[in-house]
Amino acid sequence: MLNYKKIISFLGKTIGYIILAYILYKFFNEYGLSDFIDRINRLGVVSFFVLFLNFIALLSGIYIWHILLANNTNLRIKYLDSFAYFVKTEVGKYLPGNVFHFVGRQLIASRLGISQKVMFKITFSLSVLLVIGTFFAGTMFGLLSTKPFSYIMLLIYAGLIGSVLYNCIFLKNIKRFTKIKINFFATLSLGINGLMMGIVIFTQLPEFHLKMFFEVACLYVVSWFLGFIVPGASGGLGVREGAFLMLAKLNGTFIPESVIIFSVVTLRIFNIVTDIAAFLLSYYVKRTV
Numbered sequence: 488m489l490n491y492k493k494i495i496s497f498l499g500k501t502i503g504y505i506i507l508a509y510i511l512y513k514f515f516n517e518y519g520l521s522d523f524i525d526r527i528n529r530l531g532v533v534s535f536f537v538l539f540l541n542f543i544a545l546l547s548g549i550y551i552w553h554i555l556l557a558n559n560t561n562l563r564i565k566y567l568d569s570f571a572y573f574v575k576t577e578v579g580k581y582l583p584g585n586v587f588h589f590v591g592r593q594l595i596a597s598r599l600g601i602s603q604k605v606m607f608k609i610t611f612s613l614s615v616l617l618v619i620g621t622f623f624a625g626t627m628f629g630l631l632s633t634k635p636f637s638y639i640m641l642l643i644y645a646g647l648i649g650s651v652l653y654n655c656i657f658l659k660n661i662k663r664f665t666k667i668k669i670n671f672f673a674t675l676s677l678g679i680n681g682l683m684m685g686i687v688i689f690t691q692l693p694e695f696h697l698k699m700f701f702e703v704a705c706l707y708v709v710s711w712f713l714g715f716i717v718p719g720a721s722g723g724l725g726v727r728e729g730a731f732l733m734l735a736k737l738n739g740t741f742i743p744e745s746v747i748i749f750s751v752v753t754l755r756i757f758n759i760v761t762d763i764a765a766f767l768l769s770y771y772v773k774r775t776v
């Protein structure tokens with residue numbers, strides 16, 4: 488009997504690796520290692536600012552998990568405890584299968600005395616809220632962008648309606664202010680991801696256009712969503728980058744492909760550096776739970 492879950496996961500993983508191989512092929516055709524390092528150096532202080540923003544985006548996502556823990560369990564857990572537990576499992580997303588960060592949180596549930604069912608509910612709610620964040624942030628950036636791109640905005644508006652319904656039906660037992668907070672931080676986390684791509688790209692271009700900046704941010708938020716939902720792709724690796732390259736072309740964005748290739752590779756490196764730095768930092772956090 489066919490195991491459809493394994494087949495879908497294998498296809499997602501394969502698509503991610505193929506796209507990643509294509510992007511790396513284009514990247515190494517365009518840049519040597521010394522050229523890449525030189526270009527990173529030319530970003531200068533912007534690199535540190537983007538890394539800072541990336542860390543803020545990570546902290547925002549963890550805050551949502553922290554609130555969900557508090558609302559679904561009797562634990563009196565501090566934010567630093569949530570930070571330490573979360574980042575130690577988050578690096579598991581880079582392992583093949585894209586499920587080991589979820590597995591790690593289920594193991595944490597046993598340690599904290601939380602039932603597997605409740606931790607699954609928390610993990611699922613976090614995933615849905617991050618998707619909601621992409622729709623809210625994508626809608627905002629799309630409305631501020633150069634032009635309305637119908638196929639993307641249609642997806643975003645459909646998701647926005649679904650997001651509102653999810654909040655009204657599945658989060659109805661959460662206090663209104665708490666609901667506003669978790670939706671705000673989900674939108675902030677994903678919105679920062681879009682802004683980071685806009686900053687990296689426009690630092691390399693001779694002219695800055697605000698509306699095109701928001702167009703880039705919107706496209707990247709949508710590509711983050713596509714990388715997030717494809718099963719098997721470790722941390723959306725390859726899928727997110729390929730989706731952004733494809734969407735930029737389909738939308739007729741006037742940005743050189745070499746700039747886009749450099750930007751997606753650079754931002755992925757920044758993401759990995761942030762996750763590793765947070766993982767190492769967690770060992771200096773004194774847990775109380």
